Amino acid sequence: MSTKDLETQFQEALEIASAMTQASLPQDVQLRLYAYYKQATKGSLNPMQLNTNSFHLRDAFKTNAWMQIRHISADEAKICYVEIINALLENPNSYENE
Numbered sequence: 001m002s003t004k005d006l007e008t009q010f011q012e013a014l015e016i017a018s019a020m021t022q023a024s025l026p027q028d029v030q031l032r033l034y035a036y037y038k039q040a041t042k043g044s045l046n047p048m049q050l051n052t053n054s055f056h057l058r059d060a061f062k063t064n065a066w067m068q069i070r071h072i073s074a075d076e077a078k079i080c081y082v083e084i085i086n087a088l089l090e091n092p093n094s095y096e097n098e
Helices: 006-019 027-042 057-068 074-090
Strands: none
Touching: 006 027, 006 074, 027 057, 027 074
């Protein structure tokens, strides 16, 4: 990572990601970005806080992705998020659907 502080890098990565279209990224990459974003901004998911009254399949995938990384810190999640965005910028075809 560069000498910029982590929060600045994370905010810049968020801006870049918000300009990307969902169609341009495979669903697994979208889920990883979602999970790292949630872990970085909300912390670990507490399963007791889930709203089971409106639980849809899409929500299940998102929740599962987040739960899989609940063991990492917010800073680690930010680093992973930034690394994915940087990899996409360096090689946009690296995450294309095959």
